[in-house]
Amino acid sequence: MSTDTDTGEQDLVRDRTDEPDLLDVDVLNRASGRGTRDLVAQAAADQPAAVALVVDALTGSEAHGRDVTELLQLVARTAKAAIADCDSAGVTVVQEGTPFTSAWTDERTLSVDRDQYDVGDGPCLHAVRQQTCVRVTVSEAVQLWPDFTRAARADGVLAFLACPLVVDGQQFGALNLYSRSLDGFGDADEALAVLIARIASGLVAGQLRQHRSAALVSQLEEAIASRAVIEQAKGAIAVVRQVSPDDAFGVLRTVSQDTNVKLREVAARTLREFGALLG
Template identity: 40%
Template sequence: MDAYHADAATADSVLASPEDAPAVVKKVARSAATLSVERLAALVTAMGGSISDEDHLVVVLQRAVEIAHEAIDGADSCGITIVSGGRTFTAVHTDARTLQVDAHQYEIGEGPCLHAATTGETVRVDVDSADARWPQFIAAAKEEGVRSFLAAPLYTPSERFGSLNIYGRRPNAFTKQDEAAVDALTAALARAIADYARFRHARDLADGLREALESRAPIEQAKGMLMAIHRIDADAAFQMLAENSQRSNRKLRVVAKELLAAVSGVDAAAADETAKEPS
């Protein structure tokens, strides 16, 4: 067995459970010489198989920021920016700080995440060295307590559509190994997303994601219900929903709402409206 196939076989073993993902990413980050995109591609597959609709894509993106947050030392806040079809927004995030820093960046129209998303270049920079480059944004980021940035582009073979963004509260929080690991994670995401995105125009992709973000409540409730009924974790519960969606060729949110109605009579449409209300 050659080294390539040996590594692929190892990936199947190591990534038997999605819970192993942070450890795998951390191990890869510490050894740039053996960086394995195949392992990270297998990780994305373990998150739910091929991406079938916008609901599924949102869950995969959320899982990606959680993995980055857990695995990268110094990653205090993580999120994904979508720049597609004339729209710019934060699709998923780990905390409120991510949203605040992103909002400053979008309003000002400059910063590391927008640079990564539009140029395809990975950005690893400290606030002091970036002050002259993006003065308005850096001033706003300092007010939010952010001192370091790591942003990698999200892309498909045909277009760039966003960036994976990591913020650190301490100066020089990220290393070349962290950069290599994030590049590998975004490459793996690109593999998972490419087939789905190939059939969508940029504006359709952006609009679909926005709609999916507004319809997450039933999916999260259905996942919780399956976790309780089957005593499984969140990833396994989502896998059950995704497989049902793919078998029946229906959107994930439709499958989730039907499950809620069948098991508990929850009005998922009302749950959607509740989820949209400010807390």
């Protein structure tokens, strides 16, 4: 576990930025290329209590019945509670190319996330774009994203860990962890963060599929109900006007087009009018 300190930070940053060769951010991926089983084994061996906390929080009853936003908030809180070196946590979601913070544990998370969005780059956005985990200290980050790092350091953040959320093979967002420790995150922290991100990705995928299924069922039910009303109205028009069902449907369709009213509403109104006449 790292210890919080802010001494020597500026010297460290200056020493690293004086180096002629910048870091390749992709060499900073230390764990996300490993298999889930391997990650679970390492995390369970190194931090059994933390793994137990994660499993209980994200697979237990607290995670059931939540919408996606609530799930992501639970993920952020769980990551902060489980990872000792994490002082702030959040989840970035990207929709139509635009990132926004969907869940956060404190205002620092929002501030640092905005720093990345403003400059259009940083550990979180790189993790999303490349679908790879990024773990950097402030001295490493300043070489890669100098504008963002200066702003983040002003917010007191000295280390970053971002793990992608990939849903059904598509970029969805990233789990973002921030630390005030100069030493940053360790291998065990990253293994646990990747594990949390993968569980979170599965939870989100399942919830989105459920919503899509529920929406489809609702659409089908509405279509069936609409068809029933239209068929009844067709039958009433056919009887009253002594026309064929096709001609009766043509009457409904013409009224719908002329009045710019949905066909189902025209049919329902027709049935009410016939009912009033008969009454």
